[in-house]
Amino acid sequence: MEKKKITQDISQLILSCPLGNKLPPKKRSSPQRGLKILREKAVKKKEGNPKKQLDGKAKGLWDAARTRKNLIENEKSIVKVAQYANEKFEGFFQNYAPVTVILSEANWRSKYETLDDSPFRKKFIDILEGNDTLHSGLKKDKNEEMSNILASLVKLDEKLFEEFLCKISNEEFQKVLELRKKLPVWSQKEDIVKAIKDNQVVVISGATGCGKTTQICQFLLDQAIESRSGSTFCALCTQPRRLAAISAAHRVAEERVEVCGDPRSSVGYQIRLERLNPRERGSILFCTTGILVQLLISDPLLEKYSHILLDEVHERDLLTDFILTVVRDLLPKRPKLRVILMSATINSNLLSEYFNNCPVLNIDGRSFPVETVYLEDILSKLDFRFRSTRNRSGADSHPNHLDIEYNQIMAPFVEEMEANHSYPFHVLKSLRKRESEESPEMLIMALLKHICAREADGAILIFFPGWEQIKRLNKLLLSDRTFSSRKFLIFTLHSMLPTFNQRQIFEKPPRGVRKLILSTNIAETSLTIDDIVYVIDCGKAKLPNFDPLKKLNTLNSEWIALANAHQRQGRAGRTKPGICYKLYSRGRESTFVPHALPEIKRTRLEELILRVKILKLGQVQAFLRKVPEPPDDLTVKISLELLHELGALDDAECLTPLGFHLAQLPTDPSTGKLILLGAIFGCLEPMLAIAATLSFKDPFVMPLNQEDNYRKRRKFLAEKLFSDHLLIAKVMHDFRAAQLDGHVAAKNYCHENFLSTSTMTMLSNMMEQFCRDLRERQFLSNSASISDPVANINSKNHPLILAVLCAGLLPNVAEVVIAGRSLPKRNLPKIPTSPVKVKTPEDGPVLIHPRSINYDTVFAKSTWLCYHGKVKSSNSIYLQDCSIVPPLAVLFFGDEKLFNKKDAKLSKRFGYKWDSSTMEATRSLRTCWDNYLCHRVSHPGATDWSSDSTDSALLRAIIHFTTATAVSLNEDTGLLSVAHEEANNSRRSMW
DNA sequence: GAGCACTGC
Known part of the structure; x- marks a missing residue:
């Protein structure tokens, strides 16, 4: 009911005038003449591309005719917004005006003083207030606290020691111990323990099979227990991979005749979405590097731990390098902390130099020659x-x-x-x-x-x-x-x-x-x-x-x-x-x-930069110059620019409220934005599915030699969607429904549809995690689940999901340009169907990746694509996943540069035109949106969709506005309609 | 007409 009312309301705002036939002809003579010449020539030469066979003048005339024809087509409909729409948008603007003023000020520190006294504000100010105050404050308090956390508890020390004596007499333990003692690392047990006692940082390099991963942490634990200080021992061992963390933990537990996950056990592990806690003191926790980075947010000095062991440091992955840098900086603040870097034999000198020439211990491997x-x-x-393989005769032999x-x-x-x-x-x-x-x-x-x-x-x-x-x-x-x-x-x-x-x-x-x-x-x-x-x-x-x-x-x-x-x-x-x-x-x-090259020199750095910011590690360039092998300055600059464009950082390189949220979500910033927007726009489930996939991996698997079946199945699943992202949302939805019918049903669903069950399960769990994050950041009501009806009020509205996708993925847009195809055949000779040209503003021509569902989409109209991944390989640039999106959404959510060109772009590409008052109205609405988003992220709360709320009024206006194009491209009517039901049903004719 | 590999309280 209410939806209908709004629909009508908005459809009155946006009117369309099919004017094409009434346009006065402009200098038609020469294009007409060009056509005539062209037709004659084309008749003479029936084969091949007619344009190619024309000579200079005729060619020019042909082009002129085509351009003219396009222009006439383009002027068919002019998009207008009625005058009172402006007034209505003004209303929104008034509502969010205070935020605009706040945001335009240069000084961040005073900026948020004017916000209410919400818990968000407190947290956020803490981050903004930055480095020194907070850190040094922390340091003082925490030093006292530390003596509480890791102070030895005499009773516990004794208890742990007695348990240990008991263990030693255990027959099974002894049996395993004999095997353990054969590992090469045992021959240097005393040296290792002593080196770690005497030095804050020690590099231990040893080839695979020497036992460093499972033994060294136990040496340290046993030594602590034996010296009656087991209660002060708490070790964190990182692994770059999830599986490695799990198996190391299980292995160690086995060796100690314990069960991983038992609350009395000395060993546990934690990876994303999975944790088995060990006992609180006298314990070893294996985790992935990602977990340690997340831990740093709540425990920046790692005060819960007495020992940090970083394994596989030689692999030089992004997170390990990041941790190395952070850890080196916190050493002076944590004099008692011991850091053990474990790496393969090679490259240990670089590490030692990085840590002030700390000692290196070498251990022989136990592999075979x-x-x-x-x-x-x-x-x-x-x-x-x-x-x-090459032809011997002919030019190829050169x-x-x-x-x-x-x-x-x-x-x-x-x-x-x-x-x-x-x-x-x-x-x-x-x-x-x-x-x-x-x-x-x-x-x-x-x-x-x-x-x-x-x-x-x-x-x-x-x-x-x-x-x-x-x-x-x-x-x-x-x-x-x-x-x-x-x-x-x-x-x-x-x-x-x-x-x-x-x-x-x-x-x-x-x-x-x-x-x-x-x-x-x-x-x-x-x-x-x-x-x-x-x-x-x-x-x-x-x-x-x-x-x-x-x-x-x-x-x-x-x-x-x-x-x-x-x-x-x-x-x-x-x-x-x-x-x-x-x-x-x-x-x-x-x-x-x-x-x-270390990974940090081979990737974009947006995510890493947000982490630097949320951990209050200072200016980004300065921090990144401290990593063992710093990334290119230009890469840092580009990443900073993108973060700025996303609205995550301000001019002074400080986190904005939006950036504050993005930095704490376990995704890259643009995917994080999708998650927030999904909650705000009431299309939670599809957005979480899309975000999970973009930040983890595509769940589709392709058995060798079944490519055809695979493709057919994907085409079938994605019918009428024209979007890799909507396809994911669909299969995740169906998979989760199948999950409710039990494990077997879910497995069957995956098997039928070329999906990996384990990836789908992980993705589904990640969606739960995102949902929990949103609840904790208060973007959803406390009770909202993934399928919450209010949070999914718009989840069936495909054009809206695509519009929101645009808002999140921008500036990743590409234009599909169709040359000639939309020209009426009767006026021009047949122009050979040229392949679709896809262009991005920054790269020029690109290709749609053959894995994308849009690879062989036949485009009837020029349009816009949004994509997440873009990669250059084999001399072409490929858009890895993409969705055909409503053009107005691109223009509405697009950046200012795009905005200024709106008039020209629209009339050129989409066959209709803004009038100036509509431009103004659009611009106002966009300003409202920008301010509204600022307001929402700094005043977290669930969207209020009740009919009289401002949330609802503004969001619905944006929804109707950005998805209005769905039917505007219908050439038959030339009308711009905004009814969503219609939009959904006629999607096929959209493109 | 093409798809190295990882990771996140």
Whole structure:
């Protein structure tokens, strides 16, 4: 009822005038003449593109005719807002005017004095008031408090000691202890404990299998208990991966004959959405790096802990680097804190230098020797020759720049080999060709046959850069009788491949059966298969990077670093001696860099910057220059700019109230904004589903050789949606409904629809987490669940969801430009259907990623897309996920630059035009929105949708306004209608 | 016509 009233109300605000036929003709003569010439020419030359076959003048005239035609089309409808709409918008403006004044002041500190005395204000001011006051204040109070937290409790010390004595006499404990004592790390137990006692920071480097992860924390715990100070011991051990944290915790609990999760246990773990707490004192908590960063928000000096152990520091992932920087700064404030950095053998000097030349302890690994066989040895051993894949005759035989580059690098090595007479001629000949590094499938096939015929039993692991190569080799293997399924178990590992039925990948195969595993670098660290004896390493990996000059994420196949090559090789020697076949020469390996660039130098930094801000770590540039290997200044600048544009930071680089919320949500800022907007606009569930997916991963999986079925299914699911995001919202909704019918129903739903059950479950849980966050930040009422009817009052309104998506994802918009297709055929010769052109304002032409549901959408009209991911690979820029969105939403939520061009843009692209009073009204409404959002984020509360509330009036006006375009593109009526039911039903004709 | 891998009280 109420909705209907508003609908009518707004539809009176926005009128449309189909004027097209009444427009006076302007200088029609020359385009008409151009058409005539064109038609004659086109008749003469029936084949090919008519435009291409025209000469200078005719071509110009043809273009002129087309432009004119477009203009006439464009002027068909002019969008007008009735005068009293302005007055109505004025009303909104009045309501939120005070906030505008506040926000326009330069001084943040006084700015929020005028806000009410809400709990939000207090918290927010605390953050704004910043570094010194708060921190030093904290330090004083907390030092006293610390003596409370970690003060030794004599009784507890005794109790822990007695328990420990009891444990030592336990038979099972003794049995495991004997095994533990065989680990290499035990030989240096005393040194390690002493070094940590004497130094605030110690680097311990040891190869895989030395036992550092599970043993060192126990050395420290046992030592504390034995010296009757168990109650003051509290260790936090971080792992970069969830699985590693869980398994380390379980392993340690087992060794101590305890059960992980028992409240008396000394071991626990915490990862996102999952925690098993250990006892409060005398305990070890394994967690992921992300958890530690979140802990820092509430406990900036990590006062709950006496020891921080950071594992896998050598991987140099973003969060570990961040933690290193923060921890180094808090050392002077926590003199009693002990920090232990654990890393692989390599690169420990850099770490030691970073921590004021702290001591480094080296521990030998306990893996088995792995023999290395390089490309030249393989070629010589197998007598393998590369057949040139390129045409010998014709232009192709000339070397291109890649050949020349290859030769420059390899020639000296080949010459040296030649001089030494150490390799047969055919090997040298092969190495001179670039093919020796380009397409190794046939070589791998030959090598596999060799291993299977000549070498002992054992699983074979092959490292590939990506999907394409895995797919190709898998196909070859399946079509080759040598590798029949009776004798071989073939596994493919890729994050996008389904993992069901793959438990046997970790199990010992039946007698006489050999495991073959084709993998990306997922098997380099994340997955460990113990019985690998042979590794075949093609030496390449797809590496993401960020190009600050072009502001683009890239994904390219590159040569790996020596450290990674070493890691891959090490995968062969876990249970017995192994062999690593490297599909690159010694010469090539000598060009490898020692270490890959740390992640912090390869990504955008918006999220990290918000963390710097919420943790009050000072100016961003200054902080980021303190990290072990600082990111490019330009990258920092770009990220700051985006945060500013999102409204998360002000000119002085301080958090705004919006930024304050975004910094505390466990997502990147633009996804965080989506979550807030979903709550504000009453489309909670779909927005949470979209946000969860954008911040975790796409749940769709694609089995090899089922691409067609996969695509068909996705097309079926996404019918009429034209949006990857709405597709996600739909499948998440259906999945959650299936979950209510039980585990089996949910699993079946996933199986039928090419979805990963584990990813879907995680996403569903993440939605719960976001919902809880929103409740805690008071954007939802205390009782609101994900499916709360009030919070989902607009969840069925697809155009609105898309409009909100726009508001959250901006500035990530792209324009779909259709050249010629909308021209009436009778007036012009048939123009060949040109492929859709998609452009972004900053990159120019881009492509829609083939994985997107919109990849093969036929666009009837020019329109706008919103996207979240954009990446450059294989020389094109791809929009990874995108939604066709209501154009008015883009223009309404778009930035000021876009706004100023509104008039021109609209009339040019969308076939209708603003009149000036509408422009003004739009602008006022937009100002209202900006102010309203400022107000909402600084006065958290649930949206009041009751008919007489200001919330409701403004939001409904925005909703109707931004989604009005849904029907305005209907060429038949030329009318601009705002009825949502109609909008939903006629979506097909929208685009 | 293409999809390295992780993470979050």
